[in-house]
Amino acid sequence: MVTFRHDDGGTPEKSWLDGGVTSLPVLPGEALPGCGDGLLVVAAHPDDESLGAAGLIRHALRAGARVRVLLCTAGEASHPDSPTRTPGALAELRTLEFDQAMRALDPDAVRGDGADPEGRRSPGAGSLVWRLLGLPDGALQDHGPRLNREIAAEVAALRAADPARLLIASTYRHDGHGDHEALGAAAARAATEQGLDLLEFPIWYWHWASPEDGRWRGWHLLPLDDDGRAAKRRAMDSHHSQVHALSGQPGDEVLLLPGMLEHFDRPSETYRWTPAGYRGAGTATSDFDSLYHRDPDPWGYLSSWYEQRKRAVTLASLPRPRYGHAVEAGCSIGVLTARLAERCDQLDALDASGRAIDLARQRLEHLGHVRLRHAVLPGAWSFPEGSLELVVVSEIGYFLAAGELDDLLRRAWSALRPGGHLLLCHWLGPIVGWPLDGEEVHRATRTVAGEPVVVHREEKFLLEVFERPGPEQRGPAA
Structure with a gap:
């Protein structure tokens, strides 16, 4: 606030x-x-x-x-x-x-x-x-x-x-x-x-x-x-x-x-x-299944230098070398997931598109500690309080309505253990057809999690990491 x-x-x-x-x-x-x-x-x-x-x-x-x-x-x-x-x-x-x-x-x-x-x-x-x-x-x-x-x-x-x-x-x-x-x-x-x-x-x-x-x-x-x-x-x-x-x-x-x-x-x-009819969690599966059926890599995760470099910045911004149980909300076809898996003992990767999950499974089937799940967030969030060390929300916040985003952020923040991290990374360009943009997503996160411990801002994207306070610290309530 x-x-x-x-x-x-x-x-x-x-x-x-x-x-x-x-x-x-x-x-x-x-x-x-x-x-x-x-x-x-x-x-x-x-x-x-x-x-x-x-x-x-x-x-x-x-x-x-x-x-x-x-x-x-x-x-x-x-x-x-x-x-x-x-x-x-x-x-x-x-x-x-x-x-x-x-x-x-x-x-x-x-x-x-x-x-x-x-x-x-x-x-x-x-x-x-x-x-x-x-x-x-x-x-x-x-x-x-x-x-x-x-x-x-x-x-x-x-x-x-x-x-x-x-x-x-x-x-x-x-x-x-x-x-x-x-x-x-x-x-x-x-x-x-x-x-x-x-x-x-x-x-x-x-x-x-x-x-x-x-x-x-x-x-x-x-x-x-x-x-x-x-x-x-x-x-x-x-x-x-x-x-x-x-x-x-x-x-x-x-x-x-x-x-x-x-x-x-x-x-x-x-x-x-x-305008009426903008999209959110309720249309996510149909919206993104259609997208992935037309193009199995619609954002160029495999070919774009911008995406490759952004992944490197994301991994370099994690404050700890390794995490126990982590969640990636919006894993898409699993390209960032594969890199996160190198830093986690257990990783749950979720996406609203069943087609994206199928493509991710082909890429990650050899990783036994990665669990892929078709899940429409925030409703399908199922991780109890204090059970996670890392939550990654990358490039999905603006595909939710304001209330849906707030719900997801509060659930994710509550699920983190003291000292755990919430990482967000979003493009800063215009988002056509959905209710939010990258700046609004990160501003909403600050109302839930306070000030970030890591900030990386460029012309095209913003990355921030928030740390869950320990018992001896004071911070925003979940």
Whole structure:
């Protein structure tokens, strides 16, 4: 997790503007809700929806879409040291502010449990319903199953109106704030499972990241017209407790400082768009079996100098000369597997493609200490806690959806013994047709495993090794 404070300097808005953030491609029409469509916006705290997605909500309403907003917490932890407001009083205040923000976007917005105010509308007009879930502020990561259920219930409520199509908008899954990331991951899971477009809006990312970070260059813009910008400003102003100090006393300071608010006064909103139908674990076997049937060495493992050199770097980066029990997740046709086997007493090599496993078996049948298994991860992970000394995840992380990757990383980290190593190596070029890229895979790993003990970065690939802390050390929990 990125460490930052709301009151530090942050990245100036001028840096983003100079970097070209307002020159990104515009969201295509198929990425936006239209008349009769449904849009679900999930927000961790009151103000997230106004900062990141007020323009999108206003656009959807004007287009005639049904909009539902799920507010997951009341934001009661925004001022933990306030001498004038208890957490309960803050929750009440911020819920009232949220209601005002919703009415700034739609005067007929209602708080409800599923009722759509369509009956009060002219034909073709949009509608907005919002609901407070009431989970604890700052602890959404502890409520993953509940988030999954509630998001699914909101999608079902929108489906009941028989929309032409549905979209989900959520906080960016790598936003640097624990609640934002937990909610973003839950929304990504829902979009994958339900086959929906996903629009992720960054908030604190603009504060702690910099244009050199690079991930934003693949995102899209939603231009805001005069009506959209005015509605967004009204919505943001409704969150008075965040844009103004609660009082003049210490602990009641303003949360959203002018420098932070500048990021959200642009003439457009910025979204990471993942179209419906992107691939993940559920399509891995069919995707890769087809690939290997067309070409038994689709990535040139046997012929490419790049691949040969990358294998050498991988082996040289292992901190220990030898390991006991190791696992290679995504072994493909077994070329790296053969080299890893020289350094391990026992090696389990897994792949989602049965065809790849058959090809690997032909190459490795003489190695009795190597076990090959057709396994779709993360669901087929079967190694108990503390049983492994090495896990290698090379070039497969971006073929998983965000929730699937997080599940695999946590299972792998938990399976390592103290002092064991988790090695990741991924290409840094664009990944077409899947939801993640190499940078995002490695960033997700840091949220699980902390900082790496080995880092090797080149223009084309990133390799990192993470070490499981021993009993006397402290580190991220599994």
